[in-house]
Amino acid sequence: MSSSQTIKQKVFTCLTKLSDRDTHSLAASELVTIARSLDTTTVPVFLSCLYSTDASDKSPVRKQCVYLFGILSETHGNALSPYLSKIIANIIRRLRDTDTSVRSACVNSVSALACHVTKQPFLSFLKPLSEALFTEQEQNAQIGAALCLSSAIDGAPDPDSARLAKLLPKFQKLLKREVFKAKPALLTLIGSVIEAGGASGHVSLKNLVPCLVESLSNRDWAVRKAAAETLVVLANVERDFLSEFKSDCLKDFENRRFDKVKLVREVMIQMLESWKHIPDTSDEFSPPPKSQSSSKGSIKFWYLVCE
Known part of the structure; x- marks a missing residue:
């Protein structure tokens, strides 16, 4: 039996064991071990096994297969x-999954892929994920696409701020559409664009x-809540370019501090x-404020659960 056939047999055996609560942990651990021991000839065989799972498989199988994309990228x-393009396409297909843990695994794996698979341009992530965001009609898929793209931006060493700046107006239009249901996740994505430098410039801010x-x-x-969090990010990142907006915004914000929801x-x-x-418009110099940490990282998974 060839090494490829051996790998395929081991992987499918483990995938079957994932469905059984008694053998799940052992099978999951073995799959991680196999993923980390692959070579250039067996990586595509392992990937083909992961691609073969679908909605008919049990939730632990679906989740573990997505999780393994991240393990592969780290190793x-x-x-x-x-x-990469086929992996991303496979992840996008899973964003409609009814199980929150599967969609969370998608977000984690995209983050790992963006961080570790850097030979390809960031467009390899940006194009398919943004297209999914603009075309998907199903709410879970919209949330997943927004949070995956946000994670890709956060994880990538060079997320291509120029391309993000061109997409930012489209994200804003999407935010204003009544039929778009994943607005909190989209606002998290906009926060990632801001942090990556995609909102710099007077026209963008205006x-x-x-x-x-x-x-x-x-x-x-x-x-x-998500809008307020994004405005915190904006204030921290573009602080020196927001003076002309400060006065009007503060008046509006004062009225918002009494929101009926405590978290908000x-x-x-x-x-x-x-x-x-x-800084006020009259200030020439002003010391930077102490950094206020964004809770965006944990927010992504909170939205997956709450939507």
Whole structure:
């Protein structure tokens, strides 16, 4: 029996054992061991086994197969470059999964892939994930696409801020569409674009700030919370270029600090404080504020559960 056949047999045996609670842990551990021991000839065989699973398989199988994409990237890095487009396509297909843990695994694996598979341009992530975001009609898929793209931006060493800047107006238009249901996740994505430098420049800010402020009055408290968190990110990243917006925004923010939802009130207060540190238009110099940590990392998975 060839090494490829041996690998295939081992993987399918483990995938079968994943469905059984008594053998799940051992099978999951063995699959990770196999993934880390692959060579250039057996990587595609292992990947083909992962691709073969679908919605008919049990949830632990679906989750583990997505998780293993991340393990492969951590171990083999740029050796996965030839297979990246197919891996991303497979992950996108799984974003409709009804199980939150599977969709969370998608977000984790995309982050790992962006961090470790760097030989391919960032467009390899940006194009398919943004297309999924703009075309998917199903809410889980929309959430997953937004959070996967956000994770890719956060994980990539060079997320191509110029391309992100061109996409930012499209994200803002999507945010204003009533039929788009994944607005909290989209706001998290916009926060990642801001952190990557995709919102720099007067024109970008002139359109972005009103869009985010408008979202603070959304009927959905999760949207209000996400908008406030994104405005915190904006204040920290683009602090020296927001002076002209400061006065009007602070007036609006003062009215928002009494939100009826406690979680939202807490973020609104943080937002208000972060914007107070923005220099006034008359200030020539102003010391930078202490960094206020963004809770964006944990937010991604919170939205997957709550939506």
